[in-house]
Amino acid sequence: MLVVTRLRTPSPDPTAEQELRGGLLHALGILAAKPGYDGGEVGRNVDDPTLWVLTTRWENVGSYRRALGSYEAKMHIQPLMVHALDEPSAYEVVEEGTDLNEAQPRSIG
Template sequence: MIVVSRFRVPECDAGEFRAALAQAHAALAACPGYAGGTVGRNVDDPTLWVLTTTWENVGSYRRALSSYDVKLRAVAVLSRALDEPSAYEVVTGDTVLNTGSPRSLG
């Protein structure tokens, strides 16, 4: 599973944001199920940042978000992400794709 979180950050805040995002990434990386990740900044628009992480499965990612250390060190910066879907399944030739359906019938 891949998580792509994009952020719009004014250039004057870039240094502080970079440090906070690195701390958030480190907190996530310490969680079980974390498989890799990177922090990046757009080459054409320096106000656009990204944090990508890869996880063994969606459950690992969701448990990571619930961990005390991630809540303490990462949630504040992760809450600044652009409001868009961020979790993606890895697709290979034989992947049975997830289907979109409501989580409840209510």
Template sequence: MLVVNRFRVPDDDERFRADLQRAHEALAARPGYVTGRIGRNVDDPSLWVLTTTWEHVGAYRRALSSYEVKMEAVPVLSRALDEPSAYEPVDPGTVLNTGVPRSLG
């Protein structure tokens, strides 16, 4: 599972960079984390991104509910642009998720 969090940071980017690094470290310490990176847009330096890859959606959701992530990462993640952030891998032959609400039944 791929998670893409984008941020608009018009000023104080050094402080944001440090906060985002701590958030990434907190997420990286959780079970199911595979890899991740922090980036900044080359054309618009106020646009930042944190991408992380997880073994599965459950690992990511459990990571978000951990105490350490709530303390270190959630305050930063709450500044992300309001857009969907969780993506499923699309490899050849992959059966894709359907748009059915998971809370039914």
């Protein structure tokens, strides 16, 4: 599965950008140590330097959810999420010849 989390710094303030950058790189290191992690990157938008992305790949949704539920994630990653855009972030990878999950929301709303 693929997880794409977009985040925005409150302003193009260099201090805020450095703090978010450091936090995202630390978050990537925490996630990389978890079972089921297949890779990831931190990026910054080339047209809007206040927009950042944390992209990770996982063996399955359970691995991703367990990683987010870990103590380290709760302590170091969740505080970064105040900067996250309010949008869905988890995607299944589409490959030729595979069946997709049913097209229905996963949350109850």
